[in-house]
Structure formats: C-alpha cells, structure tokens
Amino acid sequence: MKPVAAVKPWDVANIPGPVMAMPLDPKIAVAMIKRARRPLLIVGSRITEIELNGKKLVDYVVQLGKKGIHVIATAHVVGELMKHGCKPDAWMPLANIIDRLRDKDWVGVDGKGPYDLLIFMGIHYYFESQMLSTIKNFSPQTKTISLDREFQPNANFSFPNPNEKLWKEHLENIMTMLGK
Amino acid sequence: MSRRTKFKIDELKTDSMHIKNLEVDIGRIATEEDWEPLGPTPTPGILDLRNWDMKLLSRYKPLYAPICDLCCLCTYGKCDLSRGRRGACGIDIATQQARMVLIACCIGASAHIAHARHMVHHLIEEYGPDHRLDMGKEINVEAPLIRTVYGIKPETLRDLEDVLNWCEEQVVHCVSSAHTGQEADSLDYESKALHVSMADQVGMEVADIAQIAAFNFPKGDPGAPLVETGLGTVDKDKPIVLCIGHNVSSGVEAVDYLEESGLMGQVQMCGLCCTAHDLSRYEKARHARVKVVGPLSQQLKFVRSGMADVILVDEQCVRLDVLSEAKAKMTPVIATSDKICMGLPDRTMDPADQIVEDLYNGAPGVIISDVRKAGEVAIKTAVKIAPKRSKLKGQLLSTEELLNHAKRCTGCQQCMRVCPNNLPIEEAMQSAAKAASEPKKSAKAKAKAEEDPLQKLAELYELCVGCGKCEDACERKIPIHSMITKAAEKLIAEEKHKLRAGRGPILDTEIREVGAPIVFGEIPGIIAIVGCPNYKGSYKEVGRIAEEFLKRRYIVVASGCEAMDIARYRTEEGESLYEKYSGKFEAGGLVNVGSCVSNAWITGAAVKIASIFARRNIRANFEEIADYITNRVGACGISWGAMSQKAASIATGTNRWGIPVIVGPQGSKYRRMYLGRKDCKDDWYVYDARTGQKAYVGPAFEHLMYAAESVEECIVMAAKLCIRANDTTKGRMIKLTHYIDLHKRYFGTMPDDIHLFVRTMADVPITMKDEVLSFLKSKDWKENELPNPDATLIKRLIRVSKEG
Numbered sequence: 001m002k003p004v005a006a007v008k009p010w011d012v013a014n015i016p017g018p019v020m021a022m023p024l025d026p027k028i029a030v031a032m033i034k035r036a037r038r039p040l041l042i043v044g045s046r047i048t049e050i051e052l053n054g055k056k057l058v059d060y061v062v063q064l065g066k067k068g069i070h071v072i073a074t075a076h077v078v079g080e081l082m083k084h085g086c087k088p089d090a091w092m093p094l095a096n097i098i099d100r101l102r103d104k105d106w107v108g109v110d111g112k113g114p115y116d117l118l119i120f121m122g123i124h125y126y127f128e129s130q131m132l133s134t135i136k137n138f139s140p141q142t143k144t145i146s147l148d149r150e151f152q153p154n155a156n157f158s159f160p161n162p163n164e165k166l167w168k169e170h171l172e173n174i175m176t177m178l179g180k
Numbered sequence: 181m182s183r184r185t186k187f188k189i190d191e192l193k194t195d196s197m198h199i200k201n202l203e204v205d206i207g208r209i210a211t212e213e214d215w216e217p218l219g220p221t222p223t224p225g226i227l228d229l230r231n232w233d234m235k236l237l238s239r240y241k242p243l244y245a246p247i248c249d250l251c252c253l254c255t256y257g258k259c260d261l262s263r264g265r266r267g268a269c270g271i272d273i274a275t276q277q278a279r280m281v282l283i284a285c286c287i288g289a290s291a292h293i294a295h296a297r298h299m300v301h302h303l304i305e306e307y308g309p310d311h312r313l314d315m316g317k318e319i320n321v322e323a324p325l326i327r328t329v330y331g332i333k334p335e336t337l338r339d340l341e342d343v344l345n346w347c348e349e350q351v352v353h354c355v356s357s358a359h360t361g362q363e364a365d366s367l368d369y370e371s372k373a374l375h376v377s378m379a380d381q382v383g384m385e386v387a388d389i390a391q392i393a394a395f396n397f398p399k400g401d402p403g404a405p406l407v408e409t410g411l412g413t414v415d416k417d418k419p420i421v422l423c424i425g426h427n428v429s430s431g432v433e434a435v436d437y438l439e440e441s442g443l444m445g446q447v448q449m450c451g452l453c454c455t456a457h458d459l460s461r462y463e464k465a466r467h468a469r470v471k472v473v474g475p476l477s478q479q480l481k482f483v484r485s486g487m488a489d490v491i492l493v494d495e496q497c498v499r500l501d502v503l504s505e506a507k508a509k510m511t512p513v514i515a516t517s518d519k520i521c522m523g524l525p526d527r528t529m530d531p532a533d534q535i536v537e538d539l540y541n542g543a544p545g546v547i548i549s550d551v552r553k554a555g556e557v558a559i560k561t562a563v564k565i566a567p568k569r570s571k572l573k574g575q576l577l578s579t580e581e582l583l584n585h586a587k588r589c590t591g592c593q594q595c596m597r598v599c600p601n602n603l604p605i606e607e608a609m610q611s612a613a614k615a616a617s618e619p620k621k622s623a624k625a626k627a628k629a630e631e632d633p634l635q636k637l638a639e640l641y642e643l644c645v646g647c648g649k650c651e652d653a654c655e656r657k658i659p660i661h662s663m664i665t666k667a668a669e670k671l672i673a674e675e676k677h678k679l680r681a682g683r684g685p686i687l688d689t690e691i692r693e694v695g696a697p698i699v700f701g702e703i704p705g706i707i708a709i710v711g712c713p714n715y716k717g718s719y720k721e722v723g724r725i726a727e728e729f730l731k732r733r734y735i736v737v738a739s740g741c742e743a744m745d746i747a748r749y750r751t752e753e754g755e756s757l758y759e760k761y762s763g764k765f766e767a768g769g770l771v772n773v774g775s776c777v778s779n780a781w782i783t784g785a786a787v788k789i790a791s792i793f794a795r796r797n798i799r800a801n802f803e804e805i806a807d808y809i810t811n812r813v814g815a816c817g818i819s820w821g822a823m824s825q826k827a828a829s830i831a832t833g834t835n836r837w838g839i840p841v842i843v844g845p846q847g848s849k850y851r852r853m854y855l856g857r858k859d860c861k862d863d864w865y866v867y868d869a870r871t872g873q874k875a876y877v878g879p880a881f882e883h884l885m886y887a888a889e890s891v892e893e894c895i896v897m898a899a900k901l902c903i904r905a906n907d908t909t910k911g912r913m914i915k916l917t918h919y920i921d922l923h924k925r926y927f928g929t930m931p932d933d934i935h936l937f938v939r940t941m942a943d944v945p946i947t948m949k950d951e952v953l954s955f956l957k958s959k960d961w962k963e964n965e966l967p968n969p970d971a972t973l974i975k976r977l978i979r980v981s982k983e984g
Binding site: 075 | 855857
C-alpha cells in the first residue's frame with residue numbers, strides 16, 4: 001500500500017479523530033462513480049455562488065446529472081437547477097436527505113434501494129463536514145466523496161485544498177473521463 | 181408560595197403553664213392560595229416528564245453529527261468512538277453526542293440560572309425578601325412558566341428564591357448524569373437535556389421578573405420607547421463607560437451614580453450584548469441617553485477602537501481577550517462578577533477613590549463585586565481618565581498603515597481557512613495590496629482612486645462575525661480584523677439605528693385579542709427570532725427574515741443580539757423595522773422582548789394562550805400545556821446565528837414545550853437535530869381527545885430542531901413549521917397559502933409535499949385552487965378520514981375512551 005501524504009482539513013482545527021478522508025484525485029473520483037451501483041449527487045446553495053473562470057459550479061452539476069447520476073437539490077437551489085436544464089430527482093433540506101440516508105431501510109427517492117456512493121458539491125464547508133460525519137459514523141457502509149475545493153475530513157475522499165485553477169482542472173478532468 | 185412565619189407571645193397564662201416573652205420563628209410554611217387545582221407534576225424531577233420527552237423523541241428522532249469522534253473525558257481515554265466503536269466505559273458515539281449536548285445545555289442553563297440567582301440575591305439585599313413582584317395592571321398571569329412547571333404564583337423575591345432552588349437542583353442532577361458510568365442511553369440523555377433546558381426557561385423567567393420588578397423595566401409595554409443603537413451613535417466627546425455582558429446590575433448602579441452625582445448628560449453610557457438591552461430598559465439610563473452599541477459581533481471592534489474610557493464587564497459572552505485588548509488602549513476594566521475574574525486583584529473592600537486613582541495611574545483592571553461601588557468607580561474613573569485618553573479614541577490604523585499591512589500578505593489563505601464563513605479575505609487583501617504597490621500615488625490618492633482599493637475589505641465588514649480568528653491564524657500577524665474595521669469606517673460612522681427597548685412580557689389583554697386567531701390559524705404564526713450573531717452571511721439576513729414575516733402579518737418576536745441586528749436592517753425604502761411596525765403582540769407586530777433572559781416571555785406567551793384563551797389549568801401541568809402548544813399554537817423559533825451553550829439550552833427548552841426551532845448552518849455544530857420523517861406516515865398520528873380514536877394529522881410540524889442551509893430555506897421552512905394539527909380549515913388554508921407562495925418565490929417551484937397538509941378540500945387555498953388540485957391529483961390524494969380531531973399525544977387526556 002502506498003503511503004498517503006497527510007492532508008490538513010480546510011479548517012485546520014476540524015480534526016474529528018483517527019478516521020479521516022483520503023485525498024481525492026479525478027481518477028479516483030471517476031473510478032468510484034463508475035464502480036458505484038447507485039451514486040447520488042447532493043448539491044447545496046453554493047453551486048450558484050461559485051464561478052470558476054467563467055463556469056459556474058451548477059454547470060458541472062448539470063453535466064453530472066446528464067451522466068445518469070441522481071441529483072438531490074438541497075437548500076433553495078432547485079429552481080436554479082431547473083433553470084439550467086437539470087430537474088433534480090428530489091429536493092429537500094440537507095438535514096432531511098442525510099436523515100434518510102442514515103436509515104438503512106430507506107429505499108431512495110425512486111424506491112429502488114439504498115445509495116452506495118454519495119457525492120457532495122456546493123455545500124457550506126462546515127455544514128457539509130457535519131453531515132459527512134453523520135454518514136461516516138451512522139452509515140459507514142456508504143462511501144462519500146466531496147467535489148468541493150475544501151478538504152473534508154469526514155468524507156472517504158476529498159480534494160486536498162487545491163487552488164481554484166487546479167480545482168477547475170480536476171472537475172473538468174472528471175467530466176472528460178466520465179465520458180458522455 | 182411559602183412564607184416565613186414569626187410570632188411573639190408577651191405573656192400567656194393557662195392552668196398548666198405560664199409563658200412570657202416567647203418568640204417563635206417557624207422558618208417557611210406553605211401558604212399557597214387555591215388559585216387553580218394542583219396539576220400532576222409540581223416541582224418535577226428528571227423522571228416526571230420523561231414520558232413526554234419520549235413521545236417527542238419518537239416522532240422527532242435525534243440526528244447526530246459528531247464534531248469530534250473521540251471521548252476524552254476520563255483517563256481511560258482518549259477513546260475513538262467512530263464507526264460503531266465503543267469507549268472504555270462502554271459508551272457509543274450516539275450516547276456520547278447526546279451527553280455532550282446535555283453538558284452544553286447544563287452550561288447554558290447554569291449561566292441563566294446563576295444570573296438569576298445573582299440578580300435575586302442582589303435585589304433581596306437591596307429591597308428585602310418580601311419585596312413584592314409588581315408586573316403591572318394588565319398582567320395577571322405574571323409567571324406562566326413558573327406556574328406551569330414549578331406550580332406556584334410567585335409574589336415576592338423570596339418566592340423566586342424557592343424556584344431557583346429547584347432550578348439549581350435540576351442542573352446538579354442532570355450534570356451529574358454526565359459522569360463516567362452514569363446514563364447509558366442517548367434518548368435518556370436527550371430527555372435530561374430537555375429537562376435541564378426547561379429549568380433554564382424557568383430560571384430566565386425568574387431573572388427577568390426580578391429585574392422588571394426591581395428596576396421598573398417596561399412591564400409588557402407595547403409602546404416601549406425607541407432607543408439609539410449602532411457604533412455610530414456613541415458620543416465620543418464625552419467620557420464613555422462601556423458595559424459588556426448580561427447582568428445589568430452594575431450598569432444600573434453606574435447610571436444611578438450619574439444621577440446622584442449630578443453628572444447626568446455628561447458621561448456616555450453604552451453597552452454591548454444583552455446588558456445593553458437591559459440598560460435601555462432602565463428609564464434613568466434612557467434619560468442618560470444610553471446607547472446600545474450592538475451585538476456580540478461588534479465587541480472586538482469597539483473595544484479595540486479605544487472609544488471606551490472604562491469597560492464594566494459582568495457575565496456571559498464577554499470576550500476573554502477584553503483585558504489585553506483594553507490594556508493596549510489604556511482602557512481600565514472593572515470586573516463585577518465572580519464568573520469573570522480575569523486574574524485581576526479583588527478591590528471590593530478598598531475605598532472607591534483609591535481604586536479610581538490606581539486605575540487612572542495605569543492599573544489595567546480590578547474586581548469590584550459590590551456593584552454599587554463598581555458603578556461609582558466606573559463613572560469617576562471615566563471622567564478622570566477621559567482627557568488623558570482623548571488621543572486614543574477611535575484610533576485603529578491610518579490608511580497608509582493599512583495599505584502597508586496589505587502588502588505584507590503572502591496569500592497563504594490561512595485567514596480564510598479559520599474564518600467561520602470562509603470570507604474571501606485574501607482577495608480583499610490583494611486588492612488593497614495592489615493599490616498600495618502602485619507607484620507615484622500617495623496613500624490618500626490611492627484610497628480615493630476610482631476603484632476604491634479598500635472596497636473589498638469594507639465589504640467584509642457586514643459579513644464578519646467579529647471573532648478575530650483570522651488575525652490569530654496569520655503567520656505575519658497582520659491585523660486583519662482592524663483593517664476590515666478601518667476600511668469600513670464610513671459605514672460604521674453611519675451606523676445609527678432605532679431599536680425598541682425590550683418590553684418584557686406579553687400582556688394578558690394582548691393574548692385575549694390574538695389567542696383565538698393564533699389557535700384557529702388566522703394569524704398564520706408567531707416567528708421568534710432570537711440568539712447570537714454567528715450568521716453564515718450578513719447580519720441583514722435576520723432583518724430579511726423579520727421583514728418577510730411582518731409583511732405577511734405573522735407576529736414577529738425578537739430578543740438578544742438578533743433583536744439588535746434587526747434594528748440594523750433597512751427595508752428597500754430605507755425604513756427601519758422597529759419604526760415601521762408596531763411593538764404590539766399582534767398580526768404584523770414586531771415585539772422586542774429584551775435580553776436573553778427575556779426569551780422566557782416568548783414561550784410564556786404560548787403558555788398564556790393555553791391559560792387565558794383556552795382556559796386550561798396550567799398549575800404544575802406541564803405535559804398537558806406542552807401538548808396543547810404542540811398541536812395548536814403555530815409558533816416557530818429561529819436562531820439564525822446560534823453560537824453559545826445558552827442558545828443550545830434555550831432552543832432545547834423551547835422544544836420541550838412543543839415549539840420547533842430552526843438554527844442556521846453553523847447550528848449543525850451543536851451535533852444534534854430533532855428531525856421528523858414526513859415520509860413515515862405512522863409517526864404522525866394523534867388521539868382524538870373526544871373519542872380516543874387515532875387520527876393521521878400529517879407532519880404538522882415536520883421538525884423539532886433543525887439546521888437550515890440558506891436563509892431562503894429557513895424562511896420557507898419557518899412558514900411550514902407553523903402548521904399545527906388542530907388548525908381550522910380557514911387557518912390551514914391561510915398557512916398553506918403562505919407556505920406555497922414562499923416556496924414558489926424562493927425555490928422557484930411548487931412544494932412537493934402539499935398533499936400531506938391538505939386534510940379536506942376546504943383546506944385548499946382559494947387563490948391557488950387549480951394548481952393545488954392538479955398537484956393533489958398527481959399524488960392520488962384523498963381526504964383524511966378524521967380531518968379535524970381534537971388532537972392530543974397524551975392518552976390520559978382522552979375524555980371518553982373508545983374502549984369505554
């Protein structure tokens with residue numbers, strides 16, 4: 001097993017304990033998404049606020065949605081997503097979806113069974129961190145990755161605090177590697 | 181209530197005895213008049229209301245979000261509890277989270293109850309234990325929480341002492357359960373958190389009743405005067421005494437000394453946090469033109485500005501670096517509470533003039549626990565030291581210094597990473613640094629350049645929560661917080677707003693007027709905006725929330741720091757909300773009850789509806805009253821910037837009464853929410869108290885304690901959380917109209933759960949009939965079998981059991 005360089009959480013004081021995320025790179029992200037039976041993309045209010053050199057985060061969400069990944073819109077972003085041509089599979093508060101995901105008997109928004117991979121994007125750092133902690137501790141069989149820029153210690157995998165340019169490159173690479 | 185009974189017999193002769201000069205002092209005997217039948221749970225202990233808690237917790241299950249996966253409370257540890265592991269004592273991570281929540285609630289409750297004890301103790305010394313509690317002519321139900329929980333009608337300060345004894349006992353029992361090897365179940369920890377937080381609410385009520393009675397604060401006056409608030413309101417040409425904290429006794433004494441010494445009008449009294457609220461409730465302080473500087477988020481800015489000539493601190497939410505920050509500006513600090521000693525010498529027994537002399541000559545601070553003396557010393561010192569300090573007032577940085585600091589920024593982003601809101605500090609720094617590096621321009625010219633180089637720094641001012649962590653994280657020790665303040669100095673100078681002074685309780689007469697429309701749902705809800713200023717965005721968010729519901733004629737109630745931040749908000753037309761809306765507890769009224777401890781009046785209003793409108797017996801009858809509120813009183817608390825342990829206990833205590841609370845995203849760090857599952861139909865049944873039949877009432881209300889991610893989400897959810905099982909059809913129609921309208925406005929779509937709230941066709945909002953009916957059809961909706969039950973969660977309240 002290759003040694004992995006330790007990454008400090010974005011908020012350096014946000015050290016939850018011995019179980020922390022591994023650094024994510026686009027190849028890992030794509031492999032996990034392709035391997036997943038039922039991936040779910042959970043997007044938050046920052047998808048309409050963040051713009052990476054002319055491309056909004058919401059545009060990546062739309063792209064991922066087109067690749068067949070189920071999308072849950074949290075906060076109030078459902079309308080914005082629809083304006084961008086992506087009708088989410090459901091919309092509900094972040095707390096609601098996490099509450100359902102920790103329930104091993106929950107069958108998903110389409111009734112077809114539990115999700116095995118959760119992808120987080122565009123959620124406030126600390127709120128995302130807390131909700132990832134719920135999944136880590138109470139639904140440990142579910143894998144999680146964060147596509148946000150900030151290193152999320154409670155995910156399984158998270159980008160290691162890249163600068164914005166590199167973050168955009170990572171997202172573009174993921175979109176390219178996932179193909180059409 | 182209880183009474184001390186004392187009698188003297190000068191001489192008594194009978195056949196068998198002869199008594200002379202006999203004095204009997206019995207101590208305390210119960211003399212409670214028979215004002216209502218005694219309910220089932222007087223002076224409740226932990227177990228007495230546990231069944232009620234379990235009812236709530238079976239519907240609103242705790243969702244835990246550990247902020248730390250470890251337990252480090254005993255020497256077996258640290259123990260890693262992540263992913264199903266247990267600690268050396270056997271604890272699991274859910275139980276550990278519940279335990280930490282309980283500890284937080286105990287800390288919060290202790291702060292309020294100790295404050296109440298301090299206040300009552302001081303007032304008994306001043307006025308004696310038999311001082312009567314006068315709450316004015318329009319209030320008969322003077323202490324709704326004490327009556328319902330403890331079971332008495334308090335009449336004197338001594339009665340309040342009895343209540344506090346009970347509160348303190350609950351805290352001790354609850355905190356003891358957090359010891360290693362005590363409670364083993366997370367739900368039982370939650371029950372204890374609910375219990376101690378209920379005691380917290382009672383303690384808050386004690387504190388506010390005591391200070392209203394003793395200091396003659398407004399007794400529910402809807403026309404309580406408007407007072408000035410904002411950093412720009414403080415008169416820096418006068419000697420300035422700044423009060424910080426939550427216990428107004430020392431501030432009141434300072435004002436009294438101003439009057440006694442003929443200095444009224446010559447010294448600027450001002451305050452930060454709740455002690456400022458309470459000072460502005462004191463009539464003499466208003467005559468002295470006291471200023472409410474602002475909420476906790478303004479503390480570091482104001483202390484560091486050097487404006488204050490003396491800082492008088494009491495208790496709670498005082499920055500722990502206040503002494504070192506004040507010292508840098510030669511501002512002496514007077515500590516008045518045993519909770520905050522700061523390592524200072526206790527000079528309580530020294531002559532006032534000697535202490536003044538020492539502070540004038542450079543002593544950084546003193547403890548004076550005698551609040552009267554503290555007030556005198558504060559005023560005398562401010563007057564004496566002000567001329568010496570005049571050049572230090574308002575001096576932060578020059579523009580040139582600011583630009584030079586900006587040039588030192590390496591762009592490492594450590595400041596952003598520790599910022600609670602990840603504010604774009606680096607970008608603002610780079611913008612300022614770029615201007616500073618431009619050649620052939622003076623610093624002044626740079627500052628006035630077309631693109632103001634300080635604009636981006638200034639923009640951070642309204643978003644900054646004032647914690648100062650950015651400076652601590654900076655490897656180059658750049659004074660980022662001061663730079664933001666400097667960049668925003670024009671904005672700060674214009675910070676002049678109007679705040680309605682805290683009015684305290686809700687009048688019985690007001691409850692008579694609004695009780696029916698609230699319970700029937702015609703007033704769509706009571707929105708209480710309370711708590712701390714740790715917002716995810718600008719402080720303006722709380723103003724926005726308030727305005728949205730005021731326009732819709734909800735009753736909006738406010739307290740604490742968020743009440744102050746509502747005052748800082750302006751409508752699009754430039755109006756302030758306290759000037760635009762009435763201070764009456766009515767549809768479209770904006771009611772500032774006052775400081776943190778005044779929160780008790782908000783829950784108290786819900787209890788009064790049960791008592792005055794519904795004529796329920798409230799005496800020692802917690803469970804029935806909480807059940808009434810749960811099913812009938814459409815109220816929702818919002819603590820958008822909840823930060824402290826006190827906020828945790830206030831929210832949890834409010835929850836036990838059956839009132840939901842929304843916190844901002846930072847509130848997720850409290851580790852626990854109470855969430856309902858609207859997709860689980862079995863969770864939403866009640867008993868029909870008329871027949872005992874079980875009835876589905878839908879998710880009314882959906883969550884008990886919940887963190888929202890955005891202000892838009894918060895507004896929509898708050899409207900939804902005002903829906904109650906017992907709404908009349910007209911009331912439900914009105915509430916649904918607001919919910920759907922807000923959802924469409926902020927989310928851009930129809931809600932996807934309307935079918936869960938429409939019980940019969942009569943509930944369908946008339947103005948949205950076609951689209952709602954179309955939606956209902958798509959969900960295969962059918963009318964509820966029993967659409968209007970007399971809803972209760974308590975089996976014993978069924979009047980005629982179906983089983984006979």
